[in-house]
Amino acid sequence: MDDQETGPLKSIADLARLAGVSVSTVSRALTGKGALSKGTRGRIQALADRHGFRLNVAAQNLRLGRTGAIAVLMPLGLARGLQLSDPFLVTMLGFLADALTDRGYDLLLSRVSPDRDDWLDAFIRAGRADGVIIIGQADQGAVLGRVAAHYRPMVVWGEQGAGGGPAMVGADNEAGGRLAAQHLVERGRRSLAFFGDIDVPEFAARHAGFLAGLPASLRGGVALVCSPLTPEASHAKARDWFAAGNRPDGIFAASDVVAMSLVAAAADHDLRVPQDLSIIGFDDIPLARLARPPLTTVRQDIEAGAHHLVDLLFRRIGGEDAGSVQIAPELIVRETS
Amino acid sequence: MDDQETGPLKSIADLARLAGVSVSTVSRALTGKGALSKGTRGRIQALADRHGFRLNVAAQNLRLGRTGAIAVLMPLGLARGLQLSDPFLVTMLGFLADALTDRGYDLLLSRVSPDRDDWLDAFIRAGRADGVIIIGQADQGAVLGRVAAHYRPMVVWGEQGAGGGPAMVGADNEAGGRLAAQHLVERGRRSLAFFGDIDVPEFAARHAGFLAGLPASLRGGVALVCSPLTPEASHAKARDWFAAGNRPDGIFAASDVVAMSLVAAAADHDLRVPQDLSIIGFDDIPLARLARPPLTTVRQDIEAGAHHLVDLLFRRIGGEDAGSVQIAPELIVRETS
DNA sequence: CTGTTAGCGCCTTCAG
DNA sequence: CTGAAGGCGCTAACAG
Numbered sequence: 085m086d087d088q089e090t091g092p093l094k095s096i097a098d099l100a101r102l103a104g105v106s107v108s109t110v111s112r113a114l115t116g117k118g119a120l121s122k123g124t125r126g127r128i129q130a131l132a133d134r135h136g137f138r139l140n141v142a143a144q145n146l147r148l149g150r151t152g153a154i155a156v157l158m159p160l161g162l163a164r165g166l167q168l169s170d171p172f173l174v175t176m177l178g179f180l181a182d183a184l185t186d187r188g189y190d191l192l193l194s195r196v197s198p199d200r201d202d203w204l205d206a207f208i209r210a211g212r213a214d215g216v217i218i219i220g221q222a223d224q225g226a227v228l229g230r231v232a233a234h235y236r237p238m239v240v241w242g243e244q245g246a247g248g249g250p251a252m253v254g255a256d257n258e259a260g261g262r263l264a265a266q267h268l269v270e271r272g273r274r275s276l277a278f279f280g281d282i283d284v285p286e287f288a289a290r291h292a293g294f295l296a297g298l299p300a301s302l303r304g305g306v307a308l309v310c311s312p313l314t315p316e317a318s319h320a321k322a323r324d325w326f327a328a329g330n331r332p333d334g335i336f337a338a339s340d341v342v343a344m345s346l347v348a349a350a351a352d353h354d355l356r357v358p359q360d361l362s363i364i365g366f367d368d369i370p371l372a373r374l375a376r377p378p379l380t381t382v383r384q385d386i387e388a389g390a391h392h393l394v395d396l397l398f399r400r401i402g403g404e405d406a407g408s409v410q411i412a413p414e415l416i417v418r419e420t421s
Numbered sequence: 422m423d424d425q426e427t428g429p430l431k432s433i434a435d436l437a438r439l440a441g442v443s444v445s446t447v448s449r450a451l452t453g454k455g456a457l458s459k460g461t462r463g464r465i466q467a468l469a470d471r472h473g474f475r476l477n478v479a480a481q482n483l484r485l486g487r488t489g490a491i492a493v494l495m496p497l498g499l500a501r502g503l504q505l506s507d508p509f510l511v512t513m514l515g516f517l518a519d520a521l522t523d524r525g526y527d528l529l530l531s532r533v534s535p536d537r538d539d540w541l542d543a544f545i546r547a548g549r550a551d552g553v554i555i556i557g558q559a560d561q562g563a564v565l566g567r568v569a570a571h572y573r574p575m576v577v578w579g580e581q582g583a584g585g586g587p588a589m590v591g592a593d594n595e596a597g598g599r600l601a602a603q604h605l606v607e608r609g610r611r612s613l614a615f616f617g618d619i620d621v622p623e624f625a626a627r628h629a630g631f632l633a634g635l636p637a638s639l640r641g642g643v644a645l646v647c648s649p650l651t652p653e654a655s656h657a658k659a660r661d662w663f664a665a666g667n668r669p670d671g672i673f674a675a676s677d678v679v680a681m682s683l684v685a686a687a688a689d690h691d692l693r694v695p696q697d698l699s700i701i702g703f704d705d706i707p708l709a710r711l712a713r714p715p716l717t718t719v720r721q722d723i724e725a726g727a728h729h730l731v732d733l734l735f736r737r738i739g740g741e742d743a744g745s746v747q748i749a750p751e752l753i754v755r756e757t758s
Numbered sequence: 759c760t761g762t763t764a765g766c767g768c769c770t771t772c773a774g
Numbered sequence: 775c776t777g778a779a780g781g782c783g784c785t786a787a788c789a790g
Binding site for chain 1: 473474475476477478479480482483488489490508511514515518519522527528529530531532539542543546547548549651652653656678681682684685688707708710711712713714715
């Protein structure tokens with residue numbers, strides 16, 4: 085195939101020498117930018133192809149003052165990589181990867197430890213990415229607010245704080261909580277509980293909405309159980325809680341994984357779902373439908389969320405001062421309620 | 422805080438000017454490399470800290486001829502980002518992110534379309550990453566083999582091919598299949614099926630091991646059902662298959678998601694699991710234990726797999742000619758068998 | 759111990 | 775339409 089075996093082409097200069105033109109001509113030919121005669125351009129492109137030469141993206145980016153990558157950071161999951169295993173986060177990650185690729189950007193998945201207060205500033209100043217998407221503000225609201233004040237290309241998935249914070253995209257968690265409450269009440273449930281850690285803002289909003297959606301007579305009796313998120317830990321928590329003799333007839337869980345743990349723990353204690361106990365999750369992860377019984381849940385549209393995140397980010401990169409977006413949740417009634 | 426407001430420090434040169442030293446001194450101070458008096462180093466580091474200055478990683482990497490990133494590519498999941506949602510892949514991704522971060526590398530998640538034959542060469546030549554981890558060879562065995570012949574820093578998760586291919590890490594899928602077969606036989610199951618797409622090499626090996634683990638008398642009667650991998654699609658496939666009147670008493674599924682779909686579909690057809698039908702999955706994803714009934718499965722140690730992948734990759738980056746690794750699977754008996 | 763110098767591979771004015 | 779030259783921000787010899 086190779087008529088002239090000149091060794092691997094390391095740089096644009098090698099190719100220029102080979103083609104008998106200058107480096108700038110090669111650059112113009114390969115980037116498609118700048119005026120160039122049709123003939124030369126075609127000839128050089130063919131030559132590059134034949135030798136398998138591609139512009140070095142790193143150098144290109146340095147010169148252009150960009151990186152071609154968007155960082156996705158998940159403060160929630162920093163302590164253990166395993167936290168990343170939450171199906172919701174992962175599904176989100178997949179959609180983000182697609183949306184970013186469509187725009188010609190790479191997704192940089194970088195674990196950062198929110199141990200020091202300046203973890204985010206430090207990451208940003210390292211210049212590894214042209215923008216940052218944060219999934220789950222966790223307890224870093226203050227940090228995010230401070231950084232947002234002077235760094236534009238950042239968007240956050242999570243619960244809308246009181247104005248002035250970073251640009252956010254998220255489900256209307258409070259509305260979701262109300263949906264769950266109304267549904268349980270319609271089912272005749274009266275002894276209720278919420279499973280989730282309300283130190284996480286999203287979960288706090290779900291909890292608040294849940295209470296708000298209840299008649300005043302029930303509101304005071306709602307048990308609040310601070311459950312972890314992983315399958316193992318939440319299952320253990322639920323089992324202990326049932327073992328302690330708690331017998332509610334309706335539970336709203338902060339996530340589908342927690343809800344599935346509850347279903348499993350209920351079975352361990354011979355509680356029938358949904359006859360004795362209604363359980364509602366949140367997220368509608370793909371596996372929720374496959375659970376036995378199929379899980380009733382409040383759906384967040386993850387794909388729409390990912391697209392909004394990316395749209396918003398690129399608007400802000402483009403200089404627009406685009407603001408937050410909220411996505412309406414939807415109750416999906418299956419068989420655990 | 423800032424005693425001298427000089428505007429944001431854009432580069433090492435600004436800081437050098439501010440500190441009254443040369444750029445190389447600043448470089449030495451901030452990288453910690455090279456000889457430098459304790460005093461100057463401390464002074465410059467303090468100054469950098471005070472002004473929030475950090476070395477630009479992109480420029481640093483260009484100079485060093487590296488990128489500081491490892492690409493993770495998943496040819497399986499390229500058509501739709503959603504494919505990434507398989508819990509196994511996702512869990513793997515989390516462990517990889519951790520292992521790479523520990524070594525100071527970023528994880529570049531880049532969707533590439535294996536449409537043209539040179540997708541991998543093109544990606545590599547763009548120079549975006551210092552190494553490549555491929556999760557799931559899918560039908561790209563030929564491409565991987567060819568690239569491996571001239572590109573060292575690449576490792577593949579999947580099924581060991583006949584020698585000469587790329588460096589691989591993977592579970593011993595055939596042994597896993599045998600474990601499943603022996604277990605079903607011990608349970609007295611005689612009418613068997615395998616659910617999975619044997620065009621995928623890993624699944625083909627699981628299928629082959631399954632047959633090999635069976636007494637000759639049963640081997641011929643094993644149904645082979647080509648099932649997709651996503652929850653929705655595999656559930657539909659299983660339901661249709663039961664609806665067509667098929668009534669095996671033992672099924673080995675290519676993945677836990679497929680197994681959970683089978684459990685759900687069996688329930689739709691009033692088949693009791695495990696009384697009427699034993700089902701075994703593969704992977705042992707975190708949710709397998711939470712399924713109702715908890716799923717019997719063949720466990721692959723995902724964390725060990727991720728560590729082997731990263732170890733192997735860096736050995737190869739370091740010039741070693743390290744070869745493949747195989748991980749022993751383990752049967753986890755729960756309640757679907 | 760510190761400064762000077764020459765690039766890493768590319769893009770982009772500015773001339774011709 | 776094409777070439778020459780400077781520089782993106784940083785590091786690593788080589789001098790001093």
